[in-house]
Amino acid sequence: MLFTRSLGTWSALVVAGGILAGCAQVNKAPVEDRGASRPASSTSAPAVDPSTLPGAENAGKPGYYTVKPGDTLIRIGLEHGQSWKDIARWSNLENANLIEVGQVVRVVPPNVSVASAPASSSSGGRAVAPVVVGGSDAGSAPATSTPAPAEPAPAKTPAPAADTSQGFIWPASGAVLAGFDESRNKGLDIAGKAGDPVAAAADGRVVYAGAGLRGYGNLIILKHNDTYLTAYAHNQKLLVKEDQNVKKGQKIAEMGSTDADRVKLHFEVRRQGKPVDPSRYLPAR
DSSP states (O other): OHHHHHHHHHHHHHHHHHHHHHHHTOOSSOOOOSSSOOOOOOSOOOOOOGGGSTTGGGTTOBTEEEOOTTOOHHHHHHHHTSOHHHHHHHTTOSOTTOOOTTOEEEOSOTTSOTTTSOBOOTTTSOOOOOOOOSOTTTTOSOOOOSOOOOOOOOOOOOOOOOOOTTOOOOSOOSOEEEOOBTTTBSSEEEEOOTTOEEEOSSSEEEEEEESOSTTTOEEEEEEOSSSEEEEEEEESEEOOOTTOEEOTTOEEEEOBOTTSSSSEEEEEEEETTEEEOGGGTSOOO
16 A cells, blocks of 8 residues: 555656656747758647638738748748848737747838839749740740750859948958858858957847757847848857847857857848848958
């Protein structure tokens, strides 16, 4: 009897401990992985009619984005050069932490004509230029059996010239550990010691400060204008808050190793949401 009672008490403690552990792991908002792809969820859920989701009437229109599996407003904002709070407001979201796959959100300000804004869809929100086949007389010329002359090998595309017109400065003084690679590293990794200052690359407004994107650790995103954002990841300590205005060179964080294999600063420059090589925008050292 004593053994049975003890076993029952131990089982109750295990169950209670599991409940407490589960509560401790609840996330207030979803997180996003910087380095991994985002496969669609494999859990079997009842099919939802896309036409019943919020914003369905705007699906496929320029200036709007259709939510994909794994998306969060933070990620959508980063990839469209906007504040997640602005997207929530423009889309009339009651709960910014709750978005559904297939839901359509607005990613341009209401005062911007969506007809002229880049198209934004479930394919990733990138504008696609139309393909022009021939001129106005295309298709009217008679067929000919004369073989077309061999095309010369395309000339090697020169590396794009540096653009320092934005006046960006280096956010940290350490050596570059890893350069830009659009498929593997969307910015620069800069060496340093824990606690080293991280500076704003230019004047801007803090549109995100937190740890809501897995792979970035403690992250700050600054919006400098309608074209450029910069991101500062893996910080040990954040020194600014969302919606705060900062000046170029202002200390905004302390370098750290959150969600990283070593102490470093991961620095990104995003042009209209698309990651670009930061070294093209920074002065020569």
